[in-house]
Amino acid sequence: LAKTTQPISMDSYEGQEVNITCSHNNIATNDYITWYQQFPSQGPRFIIQGYKTKVTNEVASLFIPADRKSSTLSLPRVSLSDTAVYYCLVLSGGYNKLIFGAGTRLAVHP
Amino acid sequence: DSGVTQTPKHLITATGQRVTLRCSPRSGDLSVYWYQQSLDQGLQFLIQYYNGEERAKGNILERFSAQQFPDLHSELNLSSLELGDSALYFCASSARGTSGTDTQYFGPGTRLTVL
Numbered sequence: 089l090a091k092t093t094q095p096i097s098m099d100s101y102e103g104q105e106v107n108i109t110c111s112h113n114n115i116a117t118n119d120y121i122t123w124y125q126q127f128p129s130q131g132p133r134f135i136i137q138g139y140k141t142k143v144t145n146e147v148a149s150l151f152i153p154a155d156r157k158s159s160t161l162s163l164p165r166v167s168l169s170d171t172a173v174y175y176c177l178v179l180s181g182g183y184n185k186l187i188f189g190a191g192t193r194l195a196v197h198p
Numbered sequence: 199d200s201g202v203t204q205t206p207k208h209l210i211t212a213t214g215q216r217v218t219l220r221c222s223p224r225s226g227d228l229s230v231y232w233y234q235q236s237l238d239q240g241l242q243f244l245i246q247y248y249n250g251e252e253r254a255k256g257n258i259l260e261r262f263s264a265q266q267f268p269d270l271h272s273e274l275n276l277s278s279l280e281l282g283d284s285a286l287y288f289c290a291s292s293a294r295g296t297s298g299t300d301t302q303y304f305g306p307g308t309r310l311t312v313l
Contacts, residue, residue, distance in 0.1 A: 112297075120299055131200065131288045131304025132241070178298070185231070185254050186302060188241035195207075 097193040106163045110176030114158050121152060121159045124175045126191070132175065136161070140164045163194075171196045182196050201225065204289050210311045219308045223270055223291030229253070230272040231292070231302060232264055236285035239277040247272055247281035249292070279312045286310075 097198040112121065120139055126134040138150040138159070149162040153195055163170055173191040201224035211217055213304075218295050223230050232244040243256035247266035258264075266272040276283060290302040 122301075129286065129307070129309070131202075131290070131307050133200070134301050134303065137299065138300065185243045185246060185256060186233075186241075187243065188233075190240060 092178060092189050094174075094176050094192045096190060097195070098099075098114050099195050099197065100166055101197050104177055106166050106170070106194060106196075108161045108174055108176075108194070109158060110161070111158045112176070112178050114122075115156050116176055120179045121150065121156075121187075123148070123150065123178055124177065124179045124186075125163045125176065127136045132188075135174075137144065151190075166196045168196050168198065169196065178194075199302045200272055200303040200305060202289060202291050202303050204287075204305040204308050204309060207306070208309050208311075210313065211279060212280055212313055213281060215279050215312075216249065216275065217310065218261045219275070219276070219287055219289075219303060219310075221272045221289030221291075223272070223289075224303055226265040227291035227303075228291050229294060229300070230266055230270070232258075232274050232289065233243065233288040233304075234285050235288060235307075236282075241288075244274070255294040262311070267282075276310070281312050 100106045120132045120136040123135040126132040136148050136150045143150045151160045176190040203222045228249045230244045233240045244258040246254040250266050261277050265275045286307045288307045290304045292300040292302045292308045
């Protein structure tokens with residue numbers, strides 16, 4: 089299983105762009121990179137998923153370089169409501185079980 | 199709202215007791231997953247069911263068991279409860295659960311407190 093490493097915490101201000109980088113050096117050919125967001129006492133919420141290059145949806149963008157050993161979640165113009173824990177996961181194997189790390193605790197300040 | 203429902207929302211019980219947590223997946227989803235989130239262990243995968251059959255097992259204790267019924271709802275049974283079992287228990291569902299791209303949708307969780 090590919091292990092992920094991401095910063096424990098980050099701080100930002102409203103209106104700024106936030107980039108959270110995750111490293112996954114042992115990612116396998118068939119693995120996908122997925123990001124989840126979790127607010128206190130709520131279930132994780134799927135944000136975005138990608139395999140390579142760039143993926144964008146209405147919430148975020150995901151940048152994956154050619155070697156796929158890292159990925160960057162980009163949140164444009166964050167607001168106070170984006171304060172949450174963000175988890176980077178690599179989906180391995182055929183059973184789709186999610187292995188959560190410690191995540192990145194993002195604090196957005198006014 | 200993810201479409202996944204869990205009951206009860208809160209549960210307070212005593213050590214040694216047994217409880218049952220219930221999960222209804224999103225309409226059409228065949229896979230159900232159970233996760234435990236405690237302060238010291240983070241989010242941990244417990245078990246997955248696909249269309250009524252156990253498909254994958256994680257760090258689930260022998261005191262814990264689960265099943266998925268023909269209508270696809272699932273129950274997680276926790277017995278001989280200990281103080282350390284106090285945690286948030288999340289259920290998630292996905293359409294299939296057989297592919298790395300299958301998105302999991304999480305329910306609101308059940309907060310279990312063992313006194």
